[in-house]
Amino acid sequence: MKIMIVGALAASLAFGPAYAQEEQPKKLEKMVVSAAKMETSVDKTPTNITVFTREEIEQMPKTTTINELLRQVPGLYIPQYQSGVANDGVYSARGAEPSTTGLRFLVNGIEFNKGNGYTVPTRIPINDIERIEVIKTASAEYGDQAIGGLINVVTRVSNKPLEAKAGVSVGDFNYENYYTVINGTRNKWEYFVDMSFSNSEGYQDEAYYDPENFYTRLAYNIDETSVCEFHGSHMASKGAWPKSLTQAQLDEDPTQSPGGSNEFENDYNLAALAYKKKFGDDELQVKVIGKDEWVWMDYGLDFEFDEWEIFPSVTYNLRHSIGSMKNSILFGVEGRKHELTTQLWTRKNNAKFKKTKHTLREDTSFALYIVDQCSITEDLTVTFGGRYDSFEQEQTGRVNPANSVDQSDEAFSPKIGATYTINQYANLFAGFNSGFKSPARVPGAAYSADLDPERTLSYEAGVRGFFNSWLSYTFCGFLNQYKDKWVKTGTAATDPYANSGSTETLGFEVSLQADHSCGLFGHVNYTWQEPEYDEFTEAGVVYDGKRFPKIPEQMLGVLLGYENKTAGQFSVTWDYVGERYFDQDNTLLGEDYLLVGAGYEKSFDNWQPGLSIFLSASNLTDENTAVYGSGTPGAESLVPVYGRRIFGGVELKFDFAPK
Secondary structure: OHHHHHHHHHHHHHHOOOOOOOOOOOOHHHOEEOOOOOOEEHHHOOOOOEEEEHHHHHOOOOOOOOHHHHOOOOOEEOOOOOOOOOOOOOEEEOOOOOEOOOOEEEEOOEEOOOOOOOOOHHHOOOOOEEEEEEEOOOOOOOOOOOOOOEEEEEEOOOOOOOEEEEEEEEEOOOEEEEEEEEEEEEOOEEEEEEEEEEEEEOOOOOOEEEEEEEEEEEEEEEEOOEEEEEEEEEEEEEEEEEOOEOHHHHHHOOOOOOOOEEEEEEEEEEEEEEEEEEEOOEEEEEEEEEEEEEEEEEEOEEEEEEEEEEEEEEEEEEEEEEOOEEEEEEEEEEEEEEEEEEEEEEEEOOEEEEEEEEEEEEEEEEEEEEEEEEEOOOOEEEEEEEEEEEEEEEEEEOOOHHHOEEEEEEEEEEEEEEEEEEEOOEEEEEEEEEEEEOHHHOOHHHOOOOOOOEEEEEEEEEEEEEOOOOEEEEEEEEEEEEEOOEEEOOOOOOOOEEEOOEEEEEEEEEEEEEEOOOOEEEEEEEEEEEEEEEEOEEOOEEOOOOEOOOOOOEEEEEEEEEEEOOOEEEEEEEEEEOOEEOOOOOOOEEOOEEEEEEEEEEEEOOOOOEEEEEEEEEOOOOOOOEEEEEEEOOEEEEEEOOOOEEEEEEEEEEEOOOO
8 A cells, every 4th residue: 555655656656846937958868977986977887876965965854864865766765774773784785685895985986994894884975065976886996895886976066265164963863963064175185074963863762973073175266277185084983882682672662672772882083185187088096095994893792803004006097999989998996995893792780791702803905997888879889898816814713713814805896788778769779797795895793704705797778868958768677596695693793694595686767857836846767676595504594585674665755845946945855665575584574654754944045144944854654663673573673764863954145265
C-alpha cells in the first residue's frame, strides 16, 4: 500500500505540469564532472553517474549531514542512523554489503576516508556545496576502497573578494548547530573555510553526539597554467551509541536503551597539498595526502585505535587527436603507507583493567592505471583502461604472538565502456568495470589473516536524457558479481570478517527530475535489486540462492516542491525502504517502511546582510520499525528508525564586494 501511494505521487510529478510551453531541451554535454580524475561531460561517461547541482541541493529540505542528501541517489542505500547516532556512515551501492568501508568519499578530489577506509559522514562540509558527483560502480581510477563506487563533494568557489555566512539551527532532541562559511577570490588567491559545531541527544535514551568540524581549501594561482592548493580538515567528536533492541523492546518503547550506552571519542586530522599544471591541453596533477586519526570507544571492551597514513599520487592527462578523433588518456601512479595500532582492554569498575590485545598493522600499497577516452565521432565515445594494484601488510602481536601475521596480493582490474548520443533526447551508455579491495581496509579489531581480497565485476547499460526543457530521466540495468565477498561473522566488534564465496546482484534503477518555470520542481528515483548468494557454504550449511542480508529489494524516493519569490520554497519528501532480511539464514525479516519529510525556506537576498529562515522535518508520521539489525527471531538485535524530528534555523549572508 505504501509503495502504491508513493507511486501515485511519482506519476503526478511526471505528468502534472503538462501544460507547459515547449522550450529547447537541456544538453548533457554541458554538465561537466571531475569524479573520474579528468574533466569530462556526462554524455561521455559510460556509467549512470548522478550529479546534484547547487540548485538541486538547495531544493531539498535542510539537512544535518551529507547522508540526508545522498538518499535521493538511485541505486544507493544508506540506512538512517544505523548505529543510533550520525557518526558512522554505512553505504550499499547496487546490492553491495552495507559497509563503512564500501566506497570512497572525496571533497574537492581529496580522499576523506580514514586510513582503514572507514567513512564518517559528519566530516564532510555541507554548508556551501557547488555539486555532488556519485559513481555507483567500481573504478579503475580509484581502485582499492572504491569497490562500491565513490562520492565527490565539490565546494563552491566565489568570484567575489569576500563572502561569508553564519547560521544557527535548533530542534528536537536538544539539537543545536552553529556554522560559518568564508569564501572568496582575491588577486591570485582562492579561499574557503567551513566550520560547524553541534550537539544533540539521540532518539534512544542516553545516546548523544557532539561533533565539531573544520575544513579549508586555499589555492594560489601561480600563473594562468598552474595552481597550488592546500586542503585541511579537523574533526573531533564525543558521543554514545545506544543499545540495540529485541523486537519486543522495539514494540514496547523504541526510545529505550536497555543496559545504558557505549561512549566513544574521535579525533581526525587531514592535510593535503595539490599542484596542477597545464601544458597546452594536457594537465599534470601531483597530490600528497596525510592523515592522523585516533578513536576510543567503550563497546563491552575498551577499544583504542591510532593510525596514520601518507598517500602520494601523480596523474597526467594527455589530450591529443587521432586524425579527426578526440582522444584523452589518463596516466596515474599512487602509493600508500598506512599504520594502525589496535589496543583492547577488559573493563572493571568503569575503567581499563587488563590489556587483551595490542597489534601494529603496517600496510604498503602501490598502483598504476591508464584510462583512454576516445571520441570516435561527435556522438560515439569509447572508454577503456585498467589498473594494477599490489599490497603488502604485516601485523605484529605485542600481547599475543599468535596475532602476528603477514599478507600480500596483487590484482589487475580492467574497464571498458561506451556512450552514444542518438539525439538531444537520448544518450545510450554501457560499461564493464572491475574492482579490488584489500584486507587492509578491515577494522583492526575484526582483522583475520585468513581473509582474502574481495573482487567485483560490474556490468551496466542504460539510457538518459531530457524529455523537454524541464524534465530529465535516467534508466539503467546492472549486474554486480562479487568473488570472496566479505561478511561479518558476528555482531561483536571483535568478530572477524570472512569470505563468503561469491554473490550476485541483478537490478535496475530509474529516475525522473523536473524543474519547471512555474515554480514546481521535484524528482523521483526507484531501485529494484536482488542480491543473492551464488556460491557460499559455511559450517556445512549451503546458502546458495538465499538473499544477501540487510539490503532492501526495493527503494523509492520522491521530492516534490514549489518555489515562489514572495512565499518562499516548500518541499515534501517520501523515502520508501522495502523488506530485507537481517540474517544470512533469511529468517529475520525487516519490515518495509515509509518516511515522510518536509521543508520550508524563505530568503531575503536583497537585504544587507541577506537573511534566510528555514524549517525542516523528518519522519513526520513517527514511524516505528527497525532500520538495521542482526540476530535471529527471538534473539534480535535491532536499531529503531529515528523518530519524528523537527528543527529550524536562521542564516545570515554577508557580501563584502566593493561597491
